[in-house]
Amino acid sequence: xxxxxxxxxxxxxxxxxxxxxxxxxxxxxxxxxxxxxxxxxxxxxxxxxxxxxxxxxxxxxxxxxxxxxxxxxxxxxxxxxxxxxxxxxxxxxxxxxxxxxxxxxxxxxxxxxxxxxxxxxxxxxxxxxxxxxxxxxxxxxxxxxxxxxxxxxxxxxxxxxxxxxxxxxxxxxxxxxxxxxxxxxxxxxxxxxxxxxxxxxxxxxxxxxxxxxxxxxxxxxxxxxxxxxxxx
Numbered sequence: 001x002x003x004x005x006x007x008x009x010x011x012x013x014x015x016x017x018x019x020x021x022x023x024x025x026x027x028x029x030x031x032x033x034x035x036x037x038x039x040x041x042x043x044x045x046x047x048x049x050x051x052x053x054x055x056x057x058x059x060x061x062x063x064x065x066x067x068x069x070x071x072x073x074x075x076x077x078x079x080x081x082x083x084x085x086x087x088x089x090x091x092x093x094x095x096x097x098x099x100x101x102x103x104x105x106x107x108x109x110x111x112x113x114x115x116x117x118x119x120x121x122x123x124x125x126x127x128x129x130x131x132x133x134x135x136x137x138x139x140x141x142x143x144x145x146x147x148x149x150x151x152x153x154x155x156x157x158x159x160x161x162x163x164x165x166x167x168x169x170x171x172x173x174x175x176x177x178x179x180x181x182x183x184x185x186x187x188x189x190x191x192x193x194x195x196x197x198x199x200x201x202x203x204x205x206x207x208x209x210x211x212x213x214x215x216x217x218x219x220x221x222x223x224x225x226x227x228x229x230x231x232x
Contacts, residue, residue, distance in 0.1 A: 002213075003027045003077040005069065007060050007117050008087030010034070010041040012185035013135055016202025017084055017209050022048045024210060029073045031058040031087070060087045060113030066120035073124075080124040082213065085114040086135040088153075092146045103149045110153035111160065118164060122173075129172035133209060134161045136179040138225060154179075158223070165222050174220050176212055180205060181227040198232045 004021055008014040009030025018028045022045055030045070032038040035057045042055035054076050058065040073080050089109045091102035114134055125132065139147060140154035158177060165175035183205065184196035208226060215221070 001025065001027055001077075002081045003029070003073065003079055004082040004084060005029045005031070005073050005080055005117075005121065006084040006086055007031050007058075007113070009084075010037040010055070013180070013183060013202050013205050014084065014086040015041055015045075016204075016206045017086065018045055018053065018206075019048065020203060020206025020210055022052050025049070025052075027052050027077050029054045029056055029069070029076070031056045031060075031069050033057070033059050060085075060117055061108045063116045063120065066116045070120045070124055079128050080121060081128045081130045083117060083121040083125060083130070083132045084135065084209065085117045085132065087113055087117075088135065088137075090150045092150060094146055095148055098149060106149040106153050107156075110150075111156045114157055114160065122168075125168075125173050126171045130174075131213060132161075132164065132168065132173060132175045133212065134175075134177045135205070136161065136177045138179050138181045138227070140177075140179055141225075162222060165220070169220070174217075176221055177223050178205065178208060179223065179225045181225075182231070198230055199228055200226060 004026055006014045006018050009018045010032035018030050021028050030041055038055040038057055042053050045053035056069045056072055058069040089106055091106055118132055134157060136157050137154045139151050140158040143151045161177040168175050180200055182199045184192045184199040184201050
């Protein structure tokens, strides 16, 4: 049975992907920084298929915790087939008001955190000839006022992922980045509500991940931009 590790999987896009994979019979490990949120998400996921989800408290900004998370996945499931590097944060404001600590947290989470997750998973994915999927953003190719830290992290993530794709494919590992536009999540202090119906939904990204995983091994969509079809 195929297995996936999803960082930031307790809510939002990460949870939507976890739910989609479990419905398809996958075994899934989710990570998050808050133990309560991870436990609640794992409980809901195991209602879909009991025993198919494990929850791990881990911070992507800590390399040792990422290595430990991978080891726990291997102990629980025996192999790792897919890494979904999803964990991310966003702080917004002009360069005049953006505090250095928010810049640092954004880069540490959205860029260095992905490096740590990929680095920790790499040997296991070489063995399984697996798949790395990073969750980027259209902000990785479209800059905007007040987005200096977020744009920097997502532009960097795009470059990082594409370079890793070239490194990894010689080992049989596929690498893609998904770059969504507006998604109905709790990101940036939003609370999903009926007015978000026009936005991409987390389960839509889950469907997209499944489509990538089902694609013929000879074909690799390395960068996917996805937008609401009818923006508000």
